[in-house]
Amino acid sequence: xxxxxxxxxxxxxxxxxxxxxxxxxxxxxxxxxxxxxxxxxxxxxxxxxxxxxxxxxxxxxxxxxxxxxxxxxxxxxxxxxxxxxxxxxxxxxxxxxxxxxxxxxxxxxxx
Amino acid sequence: xxxxxxxxxxxxxxxxxxxxxxxxxxxxxxxxxxxxxxxxxxxxxxxxxxxxxxxxxxxxxxxxxxxxxxxxxxxxxxxxxxxxxxxxxxxxxxxxxxxxxxxxxxxxxxxxx
Numbered sequence: 001x002x003x004x005x006x007x008x009x010x011x012x013x014x015x016x017x018x019x020x021x022x023x024x025x026x027x028x029x030x031x032x033x034x035x036x037x038x039x040x041x042x043x044x045x046x047x048x049x050x051x052x053x054x055x056x057x058x059x060x061x062x063x064x065x066x067x068x069x070x071x072x073x074x075x076x077x078x079x080x081x082x083x084x085x086x087x088x089x090x091x092x093x094x095x096x097x098x099x100x101x102x103x104x105x106x107x108x109x110x111x
Numbered sequence: 112x113x114x115x116x117x118x119x120x121x122x123x124x125x126x127x128x129x130x131x132x133x134x135x136x137x138x139x140x141x142x143x144x145x146x147x148x149x150x151x152x153x154x155x156x157x158x159x160x161x162x163x164x165x166x167x168x169x170x171x172x173x174x175x176x177x178x179x180x181x182x183x184x185x186x187x188x189x190x191x192x193x194x195x196x197x198x199x200x201x202x203x204x205x206x207x208x209x210x211x212x213x214x215x216x217x218x219x220x221x222x223x224x
Contacts, residue, residue: 033211040120042201042214058211090155097210098143098162104154 002026006091006103013081013110021076021106023091029101031094032074036060036087037105043090049074081110113137115204117215124192125223132187132218134202143205144185145212146176150198158200161185172196197222 007022025032033048035058045058047066055066063085065077074093078085091103116135124130136142146158159170166178176187185202202215 031210035212035214040216042115042216043203043212044214045209045211048209048211056209058209092212098205099160100157100212102155 004091004093004101004103006089006106008106009104010107011109013078013108015081015083015110017081018077018079019081021078021089021091021108023074023076023103024072025074025093025101026072027093027095027101028071029093029095030071031097032068033058033092033094033100034064034066034074034076035090035092036085037090038087046076046089078108083110086110113204113206113208113213115202115213115215117200117202117218119218120216121219121221123221123223126194127191130187130189130192130196130220132200132202132220134185134187134215135183136185136202136204137183138204138207140207142207144176144178145203146170146174146185146187147201147203148172148198149201149217155201158187192220192222194222194224196220 004025030051034046035043037043044060049055049068089106092100094100114137144161147155158174159168161168161178199217199219201217203212
């Protein structure tokens with residue numbers, strides 16, 4: 001089992017560019033979520049999914065899109081990157097919504 | 112709205128000394144509570160969790176936490192810290208609205224030699 005795999009680990013974008021952060025899990029977990037981590041603010045929920053085809057917004061969804069076409073994958077799309085989206089992004093999955101497995105994170109810089 | 116408060120942004124402790132990191136939460140019913148640790152540039156590792164039952168929870172790396180309903184607290188403790196414990200520690204609670212994690216802002220632990 002690889003657990004939760006996030007790619008890329010590092011990324012630099014120019015303002016206005018788009019990109020997709022990939023997240024895949026091989027544990028057949030129904031629940032997946034994306035968080036961003038900023039200094040002094042802990043982690044904040046961006047979007048989450050309770051199963052294939054079902055997504056919902058979290059605390060800070062603006063500027064991000066998600067889809068869940070399969071149980072395994074939960075990509076996060078930045079449509080037009082802004083410097084305020086410079087952050088570390090973590091993907092997580094859960095079997096029961098109370099025990100979470102986290103990916104190793106993606107460090108994104110928008111210049 | 113539910114929230115998690117970690118009152119200490121950073122704490123400095125001498126190696127070998129005891130440690131207590133504070134966490135307070137707002138929630139009406141019995142919450143699901145977690146402590147995670149993050150070493151610099153690394154991901155998040157679960158230290159321990161509380162769902163129900165015994166209010167003193169044992170975790171990995173010699174950590175423990177005590178759930179106190181009357182104080183809405185879930186403080187993390189370790190009797191003797193090691194230099195390798197230097198990291199940032201996060202308290203989290205499961206939201207009762209969407210069952211996702213709500214996080215505290217974190218406490219950075221600094222170990223003095």
